[in-house]
Amino acid sequence: MLKEKGQLRFEDKWTYMRPIVLKLINQEPVSPSEWQELFYDVHLVCLWDEKGPQKLRDYLHKDIILFIKQAQTKVLAQRQEEALLKAYIVEWRKFFTQCNYLPTPFRQLESSLQGKTTAGSSSIQGSNIKKGQNDESIVRKLMLDSWNESIFMDIKMRLQDSAMKLIHAERNGEAFDSQLVIGVRESYVNLCSNPEDHLQIYRENFEAAYIESTEMFYKLKAPEYLAENGVQAYMKFADQKLKEEESRAQKYLEVGSNGVIQCCVNVLVGQPLPVLLAECAPLIKAGETDRLQLMFRLLERVPEGVQPILKELENHIVQSGLADMVAAADVITQDSEKYVERLLDLFRKFSKSVHEAFSDDPRFLTARDKAFKTVVNDTKVFSLELNTGRITGTKSVAPESKCPELLANYCDMLLRRTPLSKRLTTEEIETKLKDVLLVLKYVSNKDVFMRYHKAHLTRRLILDASADSEKEEDMVEWLREVGMPADYVNKLARMFQDIKVSEDLNTQFRASTARHDAINIKILNAGAWARGSERVTVSLPVELEDYIPDVEEFYKKKHSGRKLQWYHHMSNGTITFATNGGKFDLDVTTFQMAVLFAWNQRPHDKITYENLRLATELPDGELRRTLWSLVAFPKLKRQLLLFSPTQTNPKDFTEHTIFWVNQDFALIKNGKPQRRGKVNLIGRLQLSTERSQMEDNQSIVQLRILRTQEAIIKIMKMRKKITNAALQSELVDILKNMFLPSKKMIKEQLEWLIEHKYMKRDDDDINTFIYIA
Amino acid sequence: MDENENDRREVSQEKMFTLKKWNPVAMWSWDVECDTCAICRVQVMDACLRCQAESKKDLYGKQDCVVVWGECNHSFHYCCMSLWVKQNNRCPLCQQEWSIQRMGK
Ligand SMILES: [Zn+2]
Ligand SMILES: [Zn+2]
Ligand SMILES: [Zn+2]
Numbered sequence: 001m002l003k004e005k006g007q008l009r010f011e012d013k014w015t016y017m018r019p020i021v022l023k024l025i026n027q028e029p030v031s032p033s034e035w036q037e038l039f040y041d042v043h044l045v046c047l048w049d050e051k052g053p054q055k056l057r058d059y060l061h062k063d064i065i066l067f068i069k070q071a072q073t074k075v076l077a078q079r080q081e082e083a084l085l086k087a088y089i090v091e092w093r094k095f096f097t098q099c100n101y102l103p104t105p106f107r108q109l110e111s112s113l114q115g116k117t118t119a120g121s122s123s124i125q126g127s128n129i130k131k132g133q134n135d136e137s138i139v140r141k142l143m144l145d146s147w148n149e150s151i152f153m154d155i156k157m158r159l160q161d162s163a164m165k166l167i168h169a170e171r172n173g174e175a176f177d178s179q180l181v182i183g184v185r186e187s188y189v190n191l192c193s194n195p196e197d198h199l200q201i202y203r204e205n206f207e208a209a210y211i212e213s214t215e216m217f218y219k220l221k222a223p224e225y226l227a228e229n230g231v232q233a234y235m236k237f238a239d240q241k242l243k244e245e246e247s248r249a250q251k252y253l254e255v256g257s258n259g260v261i262q263c264c265v266n267v268l269v270g271q272p273l274p275v276l277l278a279e280c281a282p283l284i285k286a287g288e289t290d291r292l293q294l295m296f297r298l299l300e301r302v303p304e305g306v307q308p309i310l311k312e313l314e315n316h317i318v319q320s321g322l323a324d325m326v327a328a329a330d331v332i333t334q335d336s337e338k339y340v341e342r343l344l345d346l347f348r349k350f351s352k353s354v355h356e357a358f359s360d361d362p363r364f365l366t367a368r369d370k371a372f373k374t375v376v377n378d379t380k381v382f383s384l385e386l387n388t389g390r391i392t393g394t395k396s397v398a399p400e401s402k403c404p405e406l407l408a409n410y411c412d413m414l415l416r417r418t419p420l421s422k423r424l425t426t427e428e429i430e431t432k433l434k435d436v437l438l439v440l441k442y443v444s445n446k447d448v449f450m451r452y453h454k455a456h457l458t459r460r461l462i463l464d465a466s467a468d469s470e471k472e473e474d475m476v477e478w479l480r481e482v483g484m485p486a487d488y489v490n491k492l493a494r495m496f497q498d499i500k501v502s503e504d505l506n507t508q509f510r511a512s513t514a515r516h517d518a519i520n521i522k523i524l525n526a527g528a529w530a531r532g533s534e535r536v537t538v539s540l541p542v543e544l545e546d547y548i549p550d551v552e553e554f555y556k557k558k559h560s561g562r563k564l565q566w567y568h569h570m571s572n573g574t575i576t577f578a579t580n581g582g583k584f585d586l587d588v589t590t591f592q593m594a595v596l597f598a599w600n601q602r603p604h605d606k607i608t609y610e611n612l613r614l615a616t617e618l619p620d621g622e623l624r625r626t627l628w629s630l631v632a633f634p635k636l637k638r639q640l641l642l643f644s645p646t647q648t649n650p651k652d653f654t655e656h657t658i659f660w661v662n663q664d665f666a667l668i669k670n671g672k673p674q675r676r677g678k679v680n681l682i683g684r685l686q687l688s689t690e691r692s693q694m695e696d697n698q699s700i701v702q703l704r705i706l707r708t709q710e711a712i713i714k715i716m717k718m719r720k721k722i723t724n725a726a727l728q729s730e731l732v733d734i735l736k737n738m739f740l741p742s743k744k745m746i747k748e749q750l751e752w753l754i755e756h757k758y759m760k761r762d763d764d765d766i767n768t769f770i771y772i773a
Numbered sequence: 774m775d776e777n778e779n780d781r782r783e784v785s786q787e788k789m790f791t792l793k794k795w796n797p798v799a800m801w802s803w804d805v806e807c808d809t810c811a812i813c814r815v816q817v818m819d820a821c822l823r824c825q826a827e828s829k830k831d832l833y834g835k836q837d838c839v840v841v842w843g844e845c846n847h848s849f850h851y852c853c854m855s856l857w858v859k860q861n862n863r864c865p866l867c868q869q870e871w872s873i874q875r876m877g878k
Contacts, residue, residue, distance in 0.1 A: 035791055062798055082856070176801060220818055229826040269807050287783075289845065341830075343825075408791055440795070462796075464800060465858055502831065518793065518794055518795060519795050519797070520794065520796045521793075521796075521797055521798075521799070522793070522796065522797070522798045522799070523799045524799070524801070525800070525801065525802075525818065525819060526800035526801060527802065527816060527818025527819050529800060530800050543792045544792070544795055544797070547795065547797070548797075550796070551799070555801075558878075559838075559877075559878050560875065560876070560877065560878045561804055561840060561842065561876065561877030561878065562801045562802065562803060562804060562877065563801065563802060563803075563804040563876075564799045564800070564801050565799060565800050565801075565802070566797065566798070566799045567798045567799060567800055568797070568798075570796040570798040571795070571796055572796050572797045573792065573793070573794050573795035574793040574794040575790050575791060575792055575793055576790070576791045576793050577789065577790055578787060578788075578790075578791075579789075585793060590795075590872075593790075593792075596790050597790055599789060599790070600788050600789055600790055603789045728800070
């Protein structure tokens with residue numbers, strides 16, 4: 001059977017092979033013996049005829065082309081779009097199926113041909129064969145390339161046009177068999193024999209045509225729809241169309257073909273952007289969350305779409321927030337509860353709309369925060385003048401928002417025993433305190449809050465007026481959690497510790513002697529409670545004065561190296577007032593006590609202002625204020641003291657104004673005078689005197705200067721050399737939990753530090769500073 | 774005459790205003806000439822730097838950081854001075870030999 005090389009000719013064998021090959025190409029049945037013969041003949045041809053493989057390839061090619069020509073005729077015979085696509089797909093699928101079968105018997109041919117072209121290492125050859133005939137097969141490639149050249153090139157424009165016409169029709173609401181378009185796309189993908197980029201033909205032809213026709217469609221449709229139906233309807237239209245096109249692309253395009261959506265976004269959103277944006281402000285103003293949500297969804301798709309909405313939102317919050325505050329100015333300037341509630345209502349309203357319209361997108365939360373900060377720190381409605389009297393160093397101080405003061409007042413109402421705190425449950429109080437902390441986050445000058453909060457806490461602790469001591473200490477921790485400076489929070493914590501120490505001391509003192517049931521001493525750490533605050537002298541009634549040496553003696557035994565100073569403007573007590581009508585317990589300040597006790601020796605006398613001053617030795621301002629609280633206490637229908645001549649302001653008391661005890665004093669209940677009762681006349685216990693209030697303000701300004709200087713030095717030490725701009729931003733970063741330093745103050749402190757040789761300006765650049773060690 | 778005396782006694786016993794309860798407030802501070810500790814530069818009424826750092830965890834911080842007076846009458850945090858004398862047994866302010874006059878309590 002075996003013959004010498006050259007004796008077997010391809011042509012002889014081809015005569016037997018061809019009918020089988022033609023059957024395969026035409027998808028006609030082939031018997032197993034024919035199938036095996038074909039294998040064997042290919043083997044022989046490749047083995048015995050040197051030119052065999054080449055010739056086999058050429059003859060095969062001819063027959064493939066022949067088949068393709070026939071298929072082309074069948075396809076082109078179709079005039080109608082759908083029929084054409086259908087015919088093409090039928091032919092293509094037939095052919096493509098054969099692409100997987102036909103190469104099998106020619107495997108020997110593959111290796112012979114590849115052997116010739118890559119006549120090198122056998123390992124490469126081996127691996128090539130192993131990869132299987134499908135992807136790398138020469139015959140398969142021959143078939144696909146032939147299809148591409150002989151039919152596809154000629155009719156691809158017609159195919160694409162037909163496919164796009166169908167899609168166009170679908171966009172206009174006509175139904176058709178989507179498999180037609182999908183089949184065409186698949187042929188584009190499968191046709192590609194480029195192993196590196198098997199989507200090349202698809203992308204360059206099918207996808208490109210798809211994008212172009214889509215763009216054409218919406219370029220026409222979008223402006224038309226906008227003109228006819230207005231912006232609101234258009235947004236819904238655009239949103240719906242984008243969704244449609246997304247699912248359409250999923251159906252007709254390969255995964256990862258995003259170009260068409262980009263193109264739709266550009267036509268549907270990018271081009272009419274100004275018209276859409278013009279709608280933004282009114283929608284925000286009207287709080288149309290559904291429409292805003294739609295608008296956000298659309299504009300988020302284009303790069304410059306969101307920024308303008310953020311700007312509008314911020315403007316709206318600032319403007320409507322401030323308008324709201326101004327409109328309610330009468331109420332909120334008088335009532336810190338109403339003020340804080342109002343702010344919180346605003347905050348909740350804005351947060352709700354950010355949530356509903358913008359799904360709490362971080363960019364919108366930031367815009368809300370920025371705007372809310374502006375509202376909270378605005379000084380239009382009311383401002384706090386940090387009146388510092390004659391202070392050297394800083395000139396005028398810019399007015400600041402009263403917000404931190406009111407927040408502190410509100411906290412006090414919640415933490416002290418007040419009608420408000422009695423009305424609320426523990427949980428409600430906790431919620432409201434947390435609300436305060438929420439607003440506090442937005443306050444620029446937290447140091448002002450701290451000062452007032454500390455003053456209120458001092459008053460509560462000294463008067464034992466806390467509603468809930470556990471809540472008090474919780475609050476300290478919450479302040480720490482929201483980032484209040486540690487040294488401040490530690491100081492508050494120290495006050496609680498100190499008051500406990502003092503309670504122990506009081507217990508010991510009362511145990512040390514039997515006759516002190518009426519006294520309850522508080523001896524506190526000056527560093528924690530009253531640094532730098534001023535004392536007020538008073539001449540104590542003997543009843544009180546008697547206790548002083550005993551206490552001091554006792555204290556000296558317990559401690560050494562300490563000195564005591566009495567803070568009578570903080571002390572208070574209860575006295576019994578016996579009148580014609582009954583007996584009443586009065587909670588009073590020590591100053592009120594000192595004034596009232598002046599009558600104990602002369603109950604019915606009328607005493608002049610001048611003589612009261614001599615008796616009490618109170619400073620003028622303190623005495624006027626104390627007297628006023630006794631002649632015009634707001635809650636009382638019958639006052640304790642009466643006076644003449646009548647004045648409406650304590651400032652108008654003269655040396656000769658006379659005062660006397662109202663012997664008909666009584667507490668009135670339901671219009672009837674009572675015989676017994678208790679009343680608290682302490683009111684807002686004057687913990688700081690008028691002068692020390694001024695000093696407080698002064699100290700807040702001085703403390704800010706000091707903190708600023710410290711922070712500058714800290715930065716300079718670390719950076720050695722730094723530009724002005726960088727310094728300013730680091731400075732704000734360090735100080736922001738206390739206050740926002742003004743540009744002016746920073747500049748003044750820089751000058752001062754330069755003058756005092758802590759730092760200098762760079763010789764080459766006056767905007768750069770250099771640290772001097 | 775008896776009646777008059779009774780009357781007077783009545784008045785003196787039953788004063789118009791009588792004290793029921795008094796809550797006086799006093800502040801204590803170290804009896805020092807200089808408010809600041811020259812070693813750590815913190816006010817003597819506050820705990821010294823080292824104690825402040827330690828008591829950060831312990832919320833209410835113990836108030837054990839007392840003051841010490843030398844024979845020269847200069848005063849410092851006891852903590853600060855006891856570290857100082859390990860290096861140099863002289864008062865940092867007047868250079869006199871350091872000896873303790875009294876301790877705060
Ligand atoms: Zn020290
Ligand atoms: Zn210490
Ligand atoms: Zn000394």
